[in-house]
Amino acid sequence: MVDATEIDALLNVARRDVLSVSLDVDPTRPEHQVPTPAYRIWLHRAVHQVLAGISGPGRGEALETGRKVLAHVNASRPQGRGLVIFAAPNLWRKYSLPFPLPNLVRFGRPDLVPLLWAMSEYEPYAVLAVDLEHATIAMAYVGRTVVVDDKTLELDTEDWQFKSGRVGTYTRSIGVGIGRGVQADTYDARVAERQRQFWHGVAQATAKALADLHIGRMIIAGREEAASAVREFLPEAVRAHVIGTVPLPSRATIPEIQRRTLPMALADHHRQESALVADLLAAVEADAQAVVGRAPTLRSLMAGEVKTLAVARDLEGDIWQCTQCEYLSARPLRACPICGGSVDQGALRQVLPLLARRHGAALEVIGPVGSAHLVDGLGAVLRYRTQRAAVESVGR
Ligand SMILES: [Zn+2]
Secondary structure, eight states: OOSHHHHHHHHTOOOSOEEEEEEEOOTTSGGGSSSSOHHHHHHHHHHHHHHHTOOSTTHHHHHHHHHHHHHHHHHOOOSSSEEEEEEETTEEEEEEESSOOOOEEEEESOOOHHHHHHHHHTOOEEEEEEOSSOEEEEEEOSOOEEEEETTEEEEOHHHHSOBSTTTSTTOOOOOOOOOOSSOHHHHHHHHHHHHHHHHHHHHHHHHHHHHHHTOOOEEEEEOHHHHHHHHHHSOHHHHTTEEEEEOOOTTOOHHHHHHHHHHHHHHHHHHHHHHHHHHHHHHHHTTOSEEESHHHHHHHHHTTOEEEEEEETTOOOEEEEETTTOOEESSOOSBOTTTOOBEEEEEHHHHHHHHHHHTTOEEEEEOTTGGGGSGGGEEEEESOOOOHHHHHTTTO
């Protein structure tokens, strides 16, 4: 399962001989339904290209790692729509995910950016599917995986789409019992009252589920009448978490609920990403607590000022880091200007998650739409700002 613990473990992989692969293996794409799916062809080219750039004593092992990855992808059918592999001698981590990932091959430190992007893009959300007589509170996860082999994590495709709570505790299916044989006027009144009680109960159960599962957003799905009634019964704090309502036929299946709600969850997330970038740019414009661009962001990061680091998912480019004092530069360096130590060149995207962790900064990986206006693909919201003069010398 891709979770914070897995990410932590990968962040702590200090080695620099890791082949990181992320792939869109979506079996619904026509180009993936042929004997040699397009992603395999892409992967072969990309792996050979990356390996061709490796020289020195590690080359033999890197080639062997590349062969192992290609052989694995050739031999196995995709378990989901996205695939992530981290491979090196004595290291093998594989994640099958229920959504496509950007195609990417990198060598060096593990490249966690695609996984971090996926965790943010597919952040859990709750769904309350409600009609006149039934309600289901469900939770959409990034993807739940089961271990099928040591060090190999596979996706159970039956399992990923939706979970009705951890052990089904939050699935409520409450029928409305209607007593027959009563007089028409009281009958209608009773139905209305039972209906009201039912929706009230549903709203309470929903509020409890969101609190228990620590889920911060919810979609209500169902017929207009039921959806708006339940919404009204929700405590105000919970109603604030409702990102929208989608129509849904009665007794929709879980995959149907997923299919109808996911676009809304994604759209909501993309709005938030765009808003984060817009706020950041506005703050920079106002000379407030934010920076954009590589050199200024790295300066602030090293100075410990960064609260949230915003990184474009498709960020490219290198970083130069002193091996002794960890001085950072966005421009090529021969030797460290601070201590004279030797300097390591590495891919920015493979270093940033670790740097963010070390400097106590939250990391937001922004998808292509949101990051279109993010200058240099990098920016940060600051906690505070040290005096300009004090930081100006850093990072130059
Ligand atoms: Zn140094």
